[in-house]
Amino acid sequence: MSKILVIDDEPIIRTSCERCLKPEGYEIKTTATGAEGLEFLKNEPFDLVLLDLMMPDMDGMEVLQMIKKTYPSIKVIMITGYSTVDTAVDTLRMGAFNYLQKPFNPDTLLNAVKDAVDPVESN
């Protein structure tokens, strides 16, 4: 079963992701900071990271860069409230798999996650 790490400083986003994805059979871990997220990644393997673009301690871009550098195989989906094409294109160029625009509904989230971890199934 795919393991997903959610890094977001906003508790409601973390809870939302957890509540949406857990019933679908995904294993979810959540953290509020980029630093803790990187710590988790060091200790256990994850298939997918849902990463907030704007966090108080570390910039989402920075975290993305470090994940892509250390664990190139882990897919990252950016969560952004600032969804402009400029930043979206930037994150994709830096190796993000996809981006999600807040506010999203469970179906959008699920589709995006499925796209990332089970490409065959979703197709």
Added chain:
Amino acid sequence: MKNIFRNPNKSVAAKLIIAIGLLMIVVSFVFWYAILHKQNKDIMFIAVDYGETFIDFAKKSTFSSMSSNDREETRKVIENLSIPEGVHSLRIFDHSGTVRYSSSKERAAESVARGSQACKSCHTDPANSSELSPTPKKWSVYKDEEGNTTLKIVDRIPNELACFTASCHAHPKDQEILGFIEADLSLSLLDKTLFKQSLALTAYVAMFVLVVSICLIVILYKVVSKPVNSLVTGMGKVAGGDLEHTVEVTSSDEIGVLAKSFNAMIRDLKNAREERELWTHTLEDEVAKKTEEIQNTHASLVQTEKLASLGRMAAGVAHEINNPLTGVITFAHLLQKKVPKDGPESEDINVIIEQAERCSKIIKNLLTFARATPSEKGNVSITEVLNRTIFMLQNQAKFRHVKFDLTCKDEQYIVSGDASQFQQIFLNLFINAADAMDGRGKITIYAREISETDNSYVELEFADEGNGIKEEDMSKLFEPFYTTKPIGKGTGLGLSVSHGIVKHLGGHITVKSTVGKGTSFFVRLPMEKTNL
């Protein structure tokens, strides 16, 4: 005229009149005095002459009786001689002062005192010495008891052959002077004449001074004072700012020339003032124009800054609201899975989801407004976008009775930007226009090219026939959330988003509106240099 003498220090005429008058009075007085003096002297000379003749006559008249020593006859002759008016007295006295004959009996007994006027004719100091005066003077003038001027003439009676050879032998041969004859002649008649004459002369002189003074005053007043006064008044008026005034002095003398030059100067001054006023006026207009420009610029700067800060705030709010909104949507969905699909709860939850998604849409608009960043930048044909937008709208119910007049169908304006964003702007403007016209009327679109500071722009005018925009709404037009539409119909973001996009592209939107007649929106966009 009175003014001349009110303050003589300040009047040239008064000074002249006083100076000339004084001079005239002094000169007249000198002449008057000289004439009187000369007259007096001449009359005295004649009187003395006459006196001397009289003495000679008396001497000759008494000679024969004296030679014959006929005392009675001599006394008679002397008495007769003193009869005519003016002959006061006639006396003969010897060297010792004893009066021998006298015309009046009362004075016959008197003796002539040493030191009296009679002796002073020949002696310098008769009381003390017998010294003779080098300039013997036979006559003298004195006032008698009645105050009449009297001429006293004394003459010697010298010793003659007939005297010392006379039979009476009264006088020895060596006696040089036998005695003196003295006549007192009244000059009162002459006095009277002299007095009358001097009175007349004084009157003439006074008359002369008076007449000449009056003439002088009148002439000076006419020639100097009046024109000078008129000049002074004129200068005062000009100094007070009245440049319409002219000095009316027509004489050809120096004052006339001065007045003419003064009038010419006033004319020049007036022309200069008119020129200056004209210039000031132009300057004022210029300043007013510039001030208005500055005010407009300032207002638009303030507006821009206001919009920018509102945009920043909106972006912040939108970003923050996205998180709870995600929660609401997610949990509403989760909840919906737990309730029966067709139950009333499911419908309620649907409402929650719908409303949350509406919020999401508003926020999306807000973010677009805040960022206004074109998603795809490229060369866009404005005419094409307009055509497409109009085509799209024509089939919509809202625009069924709206006529579009695109006057620039065949022209090409290429602008750099995102076609979909332009479409959004035009859509906003068309929807607003249709709302303003209550769905009925004509929207006219004009396009024109404008060159400004080396850049060329295309200006699109969207003119409707709607109700127009009220003056008080004008300034808030581009503010986000400002709408005059009924609640639920407009978000108040359309124009502010359009404004943001156009601004980002380096253009701007302006409005001109007349209430009741319609509104024109002007969208100015920078044109691409590689024009087709």
